[in-house]
Amino acid sequence: MHNRTDPIIAISSAPGKGAVGIVRISGGQLKAFIRCISPTLLEDRKVKFVKLKDTDGQLIDEVILIYFCGPHSYTGEDILEIQGHGGPIVLQRIINYCLKISKTLYKSHNKELEVLPYLRVARPGEFSERAFYNNKIDLLQAEAISDLIDASTEQASLGASRSLSGEFSKEIKKLLEEITRTRVFLEAHIDFPEEEIGEIEIFKIKQNINSQIEITSKLLSKTRNGLLLRDGVNTVISGQPNAGKSSIMNELCNEEVSIVTSIEGTTRDIVKQSLQMGGIPLNLIDTAGINLNQSVEIDLVEKIGIEKAWKEIIVAELIIFVHDLTKSTIETYKNNNIEILKKIDDHRNKNSVILHILNKSDLMENQGKIDEYKAEIEKYYDVDSLVISTKNKESVEQLREKILKVIGWSQDSGENVYIARTRHLDSISKVKHHLMAAIDILEYQILNLELIAEELRLVQNALAEITGEFTTEDLLGEIFSKFCIGK
Numbered sequence: 001m002h003n004r005t006d007p008i009i010a011i012s013s014a015p016g017k018g019a020v021g022i023v024r025i026s027g028g029q030l031k032a033f034i035r036c037i038s039p040t041l042l043e044d045r046k047v048k049f050v051k052l053k054d055t056d057g058q059l060i061d062e063v064i065l066i067y068f069c070g071p072h073s074y075t076g077e078d079i080l081e082i083q084g085h086g087g088p089i090v091l092q093r094i095i096n097y098c099l100k101i102s103k104t105l106y107k108s109h110n111k112e113l114e115v116l117p118y119l120r121v122a123r124p125g126e127f128s129e130r131a132f133y134n135n136k137i138d139l140l141q142a143e144a145i146s147d148l149i150d151a152s153t154e155q156a157s158l159g160a161s162r163s164l165s166g167e168f169s170k171e172i173k174k175l176l177e178e179i180t181r182t183r184v185f186l187e188a189h190i191d192f193p194e195e196e197i198g199e200i201e202i203f204k205i206k207q208n209i210n211s212q213i214e215i216t217s218k219l220l221s222k223t224r225n226g227l228l229l230r231d232g233v234n235t236v237i238s239g240q241p242n243a244g245k246s247s248i249m250n251e252l253c254n255e256e257v258s259i260v261t262s263i264e265g266t267t268r269d270i271v272k273q274s275l276q277m278g279g280i281p282l283n284l285i286d287t288a289g290i291n292l293n294q295s296v297e298i299d300l301v302e303k304i305g306i307e308k309a310w311k312e313i314i315v316a317e318l319i320i321f322v323h324d325l326t327k328s329t330i331e332t333y334k335n336n337n338i339e340i341l342k343k344i345d346d347h348r349n350k351n352s353v354i355l356h357i358l359n360k361s362d363l364m365e366n367q368g369k370i371d372e373y374k375a376e377i378e379k380y381y382d383v384d385s386l387v388i389s390t391k392n393k394e395s396v397e398q399l400r401e402k403i404l405k406v407i408g409w410s411q412d413s414g415e416n417v418y419i420a421r422t423r424h425l426d427s428i429s430k431v432k433h434h435l436m437a438a439i440d441i442l443e444y445q446i447l448n449l450e451l452i453a454e455e456l457r458l459v460q461n462a463l464a465e466i467t468g469e470f471t472t473e474d475l476l477g478e479i480f481s482k483f484c485i486g487k
Helices: 030-038 089-101 126-133 139-150 154-164 167-191 199-231 243-255 300-315 333-345 367-380 391-405 422-444 449-467 473-480
Strands: 008-011 018-027 047-053 059-068 078-086 105-108 111-114 233-239 270-279 280-286 320-322 351-357
Touching: 008 126, 018 089, 018 126, 018 449, 030 059, 030 078, 030 089, 059 089, 078 089, 089 105, 126 139, 139 154, 139 167, 139 449, 139 473, 154 167, 167 199, 167 270, 167 449, 199 280, 199 422, 233 243, 233 300, 233 333, 243 270, 243 280, 243 320, 243 351, 243 391, 270 391, 300 333, 320 333, 320 391, 320 422, 333 351, 351 367, 422 449
Parallel strands: 233 280, 233 320, 320 351
Antiparallel strands: 008 018, 018 078, 047 059, 059 078, 105 111, 270 280
16 A cells, blocks of 8 residues: 655656656655755755766766745645656656665664655656645646646636636635535524524525525536536437438538448448537547338348447437438338337437437428428427538538537537536535425425534535545545546
């Protein structure tokens, strides 16, 4: 088991070759160690140029040393950064050298001591973990560091920066303070029952909790958008063969990623492409057409393709179901769509959304037939559908807008949104649930201050879980283990 107070070392720059590479060391006291590698004393936050040589006098690299004296450092401990040339072999030689000289002995009070005992290579995320334990950052900010590094769109990067700066934490803490004040008021009346609580006080409690519910609802919306920014949306394009799925895929990607022909069953395997739409990462998947036509023989390759399609549909968050308008009057085709959509509904993720797209409008001469089929679809499935033609660029732009709308995102949503994770959404959902329960007790049950206070205590716990003030070691271990080494 590694001790949390052990000094740690790791490469903190990106893997691979680069102009500059950074080795970072963090520990409780680094001054004795620094004296072994620097001919003169290092001043706090001042740069020092050093020719770093191994124990045999061979030059390892010409480096820059920067010392950050704790607690005024990223981890809250002493930190030494060694900046050299960005070759992985050079950086590894620096680490090996540091590990070796850490065991150098020196005399102190007639005792021989190692200059940096127990120095070891850091675990993934251990520098950020120490910053968290030393109260330099909270858990939201720690997660934002990893999210900022992993951001795949500009919006995601901005959202992570907001979380890292502490804006998300401030909103959570402000709500926590409001809840605490209401709970303190309740607990005071519980502790002193001789002071009866009047109608005015009850009205104030209701007013406060309703205000907190409103704040939580807004926070929940922001968190959902933040989750979209971080994780993106797994989107599957599905439907019967030759409905125009691959054409839609190509138009959304602005490149020929799927083969398009007039022959049914051209797409036999899944085709994946990552893109961003309105700042949201979209993981787009084109699938083989689902063939229910018993009169058509399906070969082994197409059968495997259909099986793969179902596997993607089951886990998708957005399913774009494509209807072929040129076949909208064929009863067999319509019945097959109904059967496929029933099966999708039975097996899909309960939180997923289905978007009905009526394709090939350019091949329809009768507008009335399009309107009739659209009305039929919307009535049967109780949804809003979209008529498009992949040959019409305006239609494709409408499709992009529709996708963003059905997943709950708009261009305005990007403003002031924080990057978020599923655990944040779960915790804020718990907050709203317990606040609603407190209101129910006030509205519909005999007034019971103890029950209301208990609901507010659960709210406090859920909010404290988000910032890490109240959480388990297992959760912390899981979060930091997903960081890169050196961060």
